[in-house]
Amino acid sequence: MSRLPVIVGFGGYNAAGRSSFHHGFRRTVLESLDAPARQETLAGLAVMMKLVKVVDDRYLDSDGLALSPADIESRFAKQILGSTLVRRIEKRYLDVDASHWHKNLSVDCEAPLTFTTSRKQLPEPLPANWSVEPLDGSQVRVTLHGHCEFKVDSYRPLPVKSAGQLPTGFEPGELYNAHFHPRGLQLAVLAATDALRSIGLPWQRIVDRVEPDEVAVFAGSIMSQLDENGFGGLLQSRLKGNRVSAKQLALGLNSMPADFVNAYVLGSVGSTGSVTGACATFLYNLQKAIDSIAAGRTRVALVGNSEAPITAECIEGYGAMGALATEENLRLIEGRDDVDFRRASRPFGENCGFTLAESSQFIVLMDDALALELGADVHGALPDVFINADGFKKSISAPGPGNYLTMAKAVASAVQLVGLEGVRQRSFVHAHGSSTPANRVTESELLDRVAAAFAIEDWPVTAVKAFVGHSLATASADQVISALGTFKYGILPGIKTIDRIADDVHQQRLDIVAGQDRHLDGRTLDVCFVNSKGFGGNNASGVVLSPRLVDDMLRRRYGQAAFDDYRARRELTRAAALRYEEEALKGRFDIIYNFGQDLIDDRAIELSSEQVRVPGFAQPLVFKQDTRYRDMLE
Incomplete structure (x- = not known):
């Protein structure tokens, strides 16, 4: 019986704010929320952005006047909206005019x-x-x-002047002892903490129920850490007349997000890895976690990525390729001198290039049996990710045929789970939607052709990069977490940065959600296909299942009585998770950063021919019986 990887926690930070409890998603569909949900998200952002402070659990303005969430909305909504999502690059990153x-x-x-x-x-x-x-x-x-x-x-002046930036005023390095940490690693620590706190179960309780090597972390970045505390400083120091530090090379490595999570957040001795696949990197790492859980090697996995590419070098590099939306080209598209940088990322509309963004997102996966045992809250499941290359290419950055294979296999996989009619009636697509002229044509054509192959009509398609930009390694994680928001709230985010779909976009069988958000109004969506295309021929497509569908699958596998017992335990977990949510809304994120604590003494490790006991872990690592090649030895 194959184990199903279920999502029991998720979190992170990007241009929409904090991801746990769907706040990032809520920022992207703010106009479609009821007043309490809208005001709660705005209040949380106001605290993050230092517009208000919290004293004795009360919101106060700079003069000490108490504010209600409604007061925060009336006073600060315009400022919050203008200081989140894609926008003109702020001087805290660099001066794009000089x-x-x-x-x-x-x-x-x-x-x-x-x-x-x-x-x-x-x-x-x-x-x-x-x-x-x-x-x-x-x-x-x-x-x-x-x-x-x-x-x-x-x-x-830089020709590119827009990016998806963290909310104005929110600085990750201020939340823990982040001295000399590159920004991407600061984000990784915060995002991993957010994901772990969102579970509602103490991490130690989870670790005590599994063997030490049944925990896995798969994370990384594709651009490494390119600010002055990482590779950027390493490469620039001597040319600027400075000295190279002892930390810049080590902290610059693209595997460091995983290494930091293991060493300073989890204290894990389990499996670890950092697979790089250009803009499909999150799905590459997710595939490793899914395969390991399904095979029984891993019971808990933390999967994520962290990218902080808003540097002059990244902008110059991608700009030299003609890949980014420039001020001049946006001016030509909009036909006016005054450029609206908030509309720089324009999936499937008249566009001129993608928009760089910073983001760190993590999800926590468990096998279904452990989730039931612990009473973990299940937000969805990730049964499959498919990866294929493009074959021979004449341009390393050009799209190719590999994405046809990944999307077709993803749809075929979902058909086996929910049936053909289930896919036709209850699925939607989170497109890569990079906002380049080539992508809008090639991705829409492949989606249209896949839809035709499975006789899908009016296939809903959305693209979260319209709101948060393109975060490179983390991009498909932004998509997955947005999909969870759609399952929760029954809203498909509209691509609000375009006035209409471009004429060369293929949409005979697609329903691209442009303009306003789409309320499902009772329609059930149970499957999301997350698509990602990366430079070099790195294509990946993943299948995300709704929590409603996963509940039904768990009930069928374990029986009604066991499922009812699980639901009772789950209520306690949800209550504990909400306690973190209440604290986080007030700016108390309780960052996990354990530097030099609870170190394992190698000499205290107990070795035998059957198992290994590691100090600090309740369960021993028991050597598994391996019969895979026995027939070749008999």
Whole structure:
């Protein structure tokens, strides 16, 4: 009996705010929520953004005046809305109107050029056309003759000026001792904490029920950590006249999100990995977790990614490829001089490139038996992810045929679970929707053709990148968590950044949700297909099942009596999770960061021919019987 990987917790942070308890999703469909849900999400964002503070569980403004959620909405809603989702890049990241660079300056000295400096600042070796005269103390007089080359500070506007940024005022490094941590790793610590706290079960209780190697973490980033505390600083330091630190290389590695979660959040000795697949990276890591749980090797898995690419280098690199939406091209699309950067990411509309974004998202998976045993709340299930390459390519960045294979296999897989009519009537698609002219044509065509193959009519399609931008490794995690919001609230987010669908988009069998949100009004959606396309031919499509459907599957597998017992335990779990939610709404995120705590003494590990006992873990690691190759030895 194959074990079903069920989602028992999820969390993270992106341009829509905090993901747990669907707050990020709620920000994207804010106009469609009832007043209590809308005001609760706005109040939580106001606290994150330091617009209000919480004292004795009361919201207060800067003057100490008590505020209700309705007061927060009336006073701060416009500011919150303008300081979340995709928008003009803020100066806390970089000045897009005056980005620093060095300009080469060639000088021919018509007469000797003299200046005074410190001896220790002289270049080594001294250029042949420099002469140096000692002065008092450590000073020297330098005379230059003939031709000289200099690099001088210069500033230029970047053609790309928009990105999906964390809510204004929210800084992840302020929530724990994040000294020298690259921003991507700060986000990973926060997101993993959010996901774990959302479970409603103490982590130690979960670990005590499984063997030490039955916990897995699969996480990473595709761009590594490119700010000054990671690879960015490593590569820039000497060129800027600074020293390389001992941490920049190690903390820059793209596997560090997984390493940080293991070492400082979970204290895990279980399986770990960081698979990279360009923009499909989250689904690549998710596939490893699904396969490991289904095979019985893993019982609990934390899967996620963290990406912080809003740097001048990333913008320059993707911009040089012509992949990003520039200010000038957005001006041409909108036909006006005043560019609305909030509409920069435009899936399936008239568009000109994608919009970079920062995000870190994690989900917690368990096998179905453990979830029932512990009374974990189930938010959905992830039975399959399919991955295929493109074959021969003439351009590494161009789309290819591999995505036809992944989407067709995903639909066929879901048909075996819910039947053909179930897929036709109760499924929808979270498209990659990168917002490039090539993507809008190629992805819509493949979705249209897959729909035709399975006789699907009016297949609902949405794209979360319209709101939060393209977070690279984390992009498909943004999609999965948005899909969970649709299951919860019965709302399909409308692509609000476009006025209409572009003429070259294929939609004979698709119902692309453009403009306003779509209320399901009693219609049941049980399956979401999450599609992702990445540079280099990295294609992945995943199947997400609704909690309603998973409940029915669990009832059938374990029987009504066992399911009723589980539901009673689940209520306690939900109540505990809500206690975290109440604290998080007030800005008390209770970040898990255990540096140098509860270290395992290697000498205390107990080894035998049957098992290993690791200090701090209730269950031993028992060696499994492996009969896979026995027939070859007999």
